[in-house]
Amino acid sequence: MRDQTGFVLLPGRLSPDEQADLLACVLAGARDAPFHVQTTPGGKPMSVETTGLGPLSWVSDRLGYRYEALHPLTGRPWPPMPPLLETLWAQLVDPAVPADAGLVNLYRPGARMGLHRDEDEADFTFPVLSVSLGDTALFRLGGLTRKAPTRSLRLASGDVCLLAGESRLAYHGVDRVIPGSSRLVPGGGRINITLRRAAPLPPLAMPVLSR
Numbered sequence: 001m002r003d004q005t006g007f008v009l010l011p012g013r014l015s016p017d018e019q020a021d022l023l024a025c026v027l028a029g030a031r032d033a034p035f036h037v038q039t040t041p042g043g044k045p046m047s048v049e050t051t052g053l054g055p056l057s058w059v060s061d062r063l064g065y066r067y068e069a070l071h072p073l074t075g076r077p078w079p080p081m082p083p084l085l086e087t088l089w090a091q092l093v094d095p096a097v098p099a100d101a102g103l104v105n106l107y108r109p110g111a112r113m114g115l116h117r118d119e120d121e122a123d124f125t126f127p128v129l130s131v132s133l134g135d136t137a138l139f140r141l142g143g144l145t146r147k148a149p150t151r152s153l154r155l156a157s158g159d160v161c162l163l164a165g166e167s168r169l170a171y172h173g174v175d176r177v178i179p180g181s182s183r184l185v186p187g188g189g190r191i192n193i194t195l196r197r198a199a200p201l202p203p204l205a206m207p208v209l210s211r
């Protein structure tokens with residue numbers, strides 16, 4: 001179901017088997033590219049732990065927010081994008097232009113994410129695709145300004161949401177995660193993976209007429 005703002009929620013889009021397969025890929029990636037706590041440019045530690053998948057991932061430190069090709073602690077490239085996520089992006093977003101960034105957020109008990117906008121990508125015409133695994137989140141979706149009214153939604157394991165159109169630049173956050181609401185993630189908690197197109201598209205080649 002897509003609303004008037006371009007927000008699409010696909011409850012249970014991933015089967016239990018697909019959720020388990022994807023979780024295994026994420027945890028395998030995290031053995032090489034460990035989850036770590038990032039700090040905001042203001043120096044505050046975030047309550048979520050993050051890692052990445054694919055060519056680029058989002059990093060935050062005293063210098064600011066940006067996309068990087070290397071894990072900030074190991075200096076190695078991010079692990080490959082799991083095939084299941086490549087397929088999901090091709091089916092729901094664009095079969096011709098792959099996602100180049102996979103940001104993985106781990107919510108252990110008590111972690112949350114304050115209201116913010118995703119605006120560090122080069123091209124906002126590409127949607128953001130989000131996949132939830134593990135415990136259910138109470139997710140908050142607002143509008144284009146911080147003051148716009150917000151609604152609260154639940155994101156459960158296997159749910160996929162697509163932030164297209166106007167909703168792409170909407171304020172959003174995670175108020176809390178309900179402990180013990182799923183048994184998927186070892187040790188408990190929630191994992192969210194967002195797929196994005198972070199880098200600009202290369203310019204289209206134009207045939208030269210005068211040759």
Ligand code: MD3
Binds near residue numbers: 103128141170171
């Ligand atoms: C609405 N992650 O990583 S995913 C983030 O559950 C982030 O970890 C949250 O916000 C999480 O930046 C929410 C759903 C989501 C992702 C991107 C959006 C909702 C969005 C972009 C625009 C509007």
Ligand code: FE
Binds near residue numbers: 116117118172
């Ligand atoms: Fe976000």
